Amino acid sequence: MSFAIYPSLEDQCVVVTGGGSGIGAAMVEAFAQQGARVFFLDVADADSQQLEQTLARERHAPKYLHCDLRDTAAIEQSFDAIASEAGRIDVLVNNAANDDRHQWDNVSATYWDERMAVNLRHQFFCAQAAAQRMRTQRRGSIINMGSISWHLALPELTLYMTAKAAIEGLTRGLARDLGEHGIRVNTVIPGAVRTPRQMKLWQSPESEARLLAQQCLHERIDPEHIARMVLFLASDDAARCTAREYYVDAGWFGA
Known part of the structure; x- marks a missing residue:
């Protein structure tokens, strides 16, 4: 199967958070294959360093930066380092x-704050750090990752769904706010994606069968399918796309 090439992504500086594994790693690889200069932030050192090695032969070898996204000072330091090296x-x-799954009656204030820091707060502060650089260029694309979970009201995910619903807002x-600076902002909403983590922790042959039956397309979604939507939204082909949600769920929601 062949996929689109986006000339506008060549040599562009792309930052991917959580890029060391799963969907994030697929994005890092997809952007690198487009000739982009990719920097990815994560705390999973082993996975991230392995990804660097795997993609070392790309025209621009992706670069890993260890960054705990719960730490706003670390976010700013990382974006400073990227902008200093790439120039933009x-x-x-x-x-x-x-x-992570949780029971609503076991949630403490501390756990609430930690889940919001992991799933929501960093999206704003990373966007803030990126947009401060993008506005001098009068262009840029920010793509936030949402989730199908809150649209479907899945069980044992109340805090995760709260964060993911907020991301659309x-x-x-x-x-x-950023449109006046030529910066586009969109949300991609993945369905049930077949990542190693999901397959290890949450899926079984029975749940797989139920999932496929509920989707309009009875095919599993892989990380590369999410990456392909992200490439489009990052490219100049999506120059008039902003403030919208783009589903990649094989027709699960609303089926």
Whole structure:
């Protein structure tokens, strides 16, 4: 199967959060194959360093920066380092998240704050850091990763769904405020994606069968399918796309 080439992504500086594994790693690889200069933030050192090695032969070898996204000072330091090395930031993909299950009656204030820091707060502060550089260029693309979960009201994910619902509001607000600087902001909403983590922790043959039956397309979604939508939204082909949500869920929601 062949996929689109986006000339406008060549040599662009792209930042991907949570890029060391899963969907994030697929994005890092996809952008690198387009000739982009990719920097990815994560705390999973082993996975991230392995990804660097795997993609070392690309025209621009992706670069890993260890960054705890719960630390706003670390976010600013990372974006300073990227902008200093690359001279600009053209694309931000706010991908990092964690969908740990939890029981509503066991949630403490401390756990609430930690889940919001992991799944929501960093998306704003990464966007803030990126947009401060993008506005001098009068262009840029910020892509926030949402989730199908809150649209479907899935169980044992109340805090995760709260954060992911808020991300769609965050996208709309930033799109309005940043549009005057030529910066586009969109949300990609993945369905059930077949990542190693999902397959290890949450999926079984029975749940797989139920999932496929509920989707309009009875095919599994892989990380590369999410990456392909992100490439489009990052490119000049999507020059008039902003403040919107783009589903990649094989027709699960609303089926």
